[in-house]
Amino acid sequence: MADTEQTTLLVIRHGETIWNLENRFQGHGDSPLSTTGRRQARALAARLKQMPIDTMICSDLGRAVETATIIADSTGHELHTDQRLRERNFGVLEGLTGEEIRAGHPEVFERLYADDPNYAPPNGESLRQHYLRNISFLEEFIAEHTGTAALVVHGGVLDSLFRYIARMPLDRPRCFVIPNAGLNRLVLGSFYRSHRWVIETWGDVSHLEGIQPHTGLG
Numbered sequence: 001m002a003d004t005e006q007t008t009l010l011v012i013r014h015g016e017t018i019w020n021l022e023n024r025f026q027g028h029g030d031s032p033l034s035t036t037g038r039r040q041a042r043a044l045a046a047r048l049k050q051m052p053i054d055t056m057i058c059s060d061l062g063r064a065v066e067t068a069t070i071i072a073d074s075t076g077h078e079l080h081t082d083q084r085l086r087e088r089n090f091g092v093l094e095g096l097t098g099e100e101i102r103a104g105h106p107e108v109f110e111r112l113y114a115d116d117p118n119y120a121p122p123n124g125e126s127l128r129q130h131y132l133r134n135i136s137f138l139e140e141f142i143a144e145h146t147g148t149a150a151l152v153v154h155g156g157v158l159d160s161l162f163r164y165i166a167r168m169p170l171d172r173p174r175c176f177v178i179p180n181a182g183l184n185r186l187v188l189g190s191f192y193r194s195h196r197w198v199i200e201t202w203g204d205v206s207h208l209e210g211i212q213p214h215t216g217l218g
Contacts, residue, residue: 006189027090040181045074058152068152084137087154091124117170
């Protein structure tokens, strides 16, 4: 891709799910959107319908596909999926709340919250493995595409993208929130006399007026 070309990613976290409401780890496990989550997706669809979008891609997990399908049905885009955009695999922790993990898997609970990017819960993947999977998609995509793409993904994927662009170490705790159905505009182009990534907007929920955004897990 030439330095004069620009790629814009409109990266969206899926709508609120039942497990979000219950504060359960989702990971590769899944939960349908809540009534509010479907309202959020329809509000996103109305906003994105006004934007020029060349392609729409989402994680192949149900909650992302459900959100993206609502949007694509409104905007008229063909929907593509990619497994690399899945949430982190939390293994034995999926479907459990933090309190259930603390009670049933105390050692795993302590390791999970120790900010070790190389720790993988049983049958799951580490933060580093997840990050590398997400970024492999990103780097392949930008090598082949310019224009504007809408990506419907997960909180952990947005975490990976933020860290990649901001060069934020994986062992540093988050300093940002990732609301359900938030719109994040990431641009690779000419800024500050060089070709670079910038985060133009983050966590934009202005389209959710009257719909409570959520920051639940996954």
